[in-house]
Amino acid sequence: MGFPGTWMTESQSVVYRVVPKCACSTIGQILYYSDHGRFFDGDIHDAQTGLHKWGIEESQPLIADNVNAHRSFAFTCVRNPYTRILSSFFDKICGIQRNGRRYRGNLVPLLVQKYGVEVGGDDGQEDFDQVRAFRRFLLFARDTIRWRRPMDPDIHWSSMSGHIGTFVVNGGRYDRIFWTERFNDGMQDVLDQLQTPVPVDLTRIPRFNESEGHGPKRAHPVEAYFDDLSMHLVYEIYKRDFDLFKYDFENPGNKMPIGEIDLDEVHAKLGD
Structure with missing residues (x-):
């Protein structure tokens, strides 16, 4: 099965498992910028060069080799269900x-x-x-x-744990999972772990909401x-998304997490 939905910078500085509707356009553009010093002109999901993606056949052996050896920092991002x-x-x-x-x-x-x-x-x-x-x-x-x-x-509406779990089941391991609701803190924490060809100043990065204005x-x-x-x-x-990523099921009005994500728990429960 490999690593569907997985992106990696060309410099192999970082590996990212895409989760739809969880700031993936912004994250993808940050990864692209961290290699090239510019943003992709268009929707990053359309990019066929400048970023390794599992959906690009030539990228698959590079991603698989990196993930199986856990050579790069690997992360993903989640959102209130x-x-x-x-x-x-x-x-x-x-x-x-x-x-x-x-x-x-x-x-x-x-x-x-x-x-x-x-x-x-x-x-x-x-x-x-x-x-x-x-x-x-x-x-x-x-x-x-x-x-x-x-x-x-x-x-776009299948569970986040389903997306995230494919990476684990096939041999990957996450170093960080953060919340879109605390995007700046989480993304900065990821960037602090990386050595990228181009430094990224998160305060100067725009938000790329490709779905804005559609509906x-x-x-x-x-x-x-x-x-x-x-x-x-x-x-x-x-249910599994609420439990693993620590969101408040009882109160739909509270979008913020109510606990800390336990990476060991995530890997144990999604690695079956």
């Missing part, structure tokens, strides 16, 4: 993507037909009941993850989207 699934909904389901189309072609028509999800009209900008639509989407997300129907789960603005606070049933569904889907 409540805000992550909400972000996925507004970006991927309600939003128009960079190509001017809906995400994954027939996905949104399927959601409208089978789950009664409203998405704000053809351009995603019309008013609609965001809370009702999101809760119906949540049923769909649960169905894809639990029963792989009516389709396989999408990377309608969230009209309510996070907790308004989650009633008892929605919380139950979220826990059913993301």
Whole structure:
């Protein structure tokens, strides 16, 4: 299986396991800058040069060799499951993507037909009941993850522990996992461990939110989207994420972690 979703700088200064909806665009651009002294012109996910990626065939033996020998500092980044699934909904389901189309072609028509999800009209900008639509989407997300129907789960709402676990199962080991909610502290801690060709001043790095503006603005606070049933569904889907990455399941309005991530626990529980 190898190391899907894994990126590595060309200088092999650092290895990063991408987790969708967890500041991956900003992190990717920081890694690119740390080698080249400039940012990639465009969405870093589209870059085919300047950064080793598992999705690029020539990069695979280099990444595998590095990770198996644990030659470089390896890290990833996580996010509160409540805000992550909400972000996925507004970006991927309600939003128009960079190509001017809906995400994954027939996905949104399927959601409208089978789950009664409203998405704000053809351009995603019309008013609609965001809370009702999101809760119906949540049923769909649960169905894809639990029963792989009516389709396989999408990377943007499949669990973080699922993404992160592939790295561990196949022989990788993380040196650091940090929270998007404390991004500056976590990313600085990673940079402090590295010797990069180009020094990185984190205070001068912009945020690359490639999904910003794709969909309608969230009209309510996070907790308004989650009633008892929605919380139950979220826990059913993301129990391991809450437990391993120390987020507060009881209070959707609290996006901050409530404990410290135990790397030994992560490796033990995801290495099965």
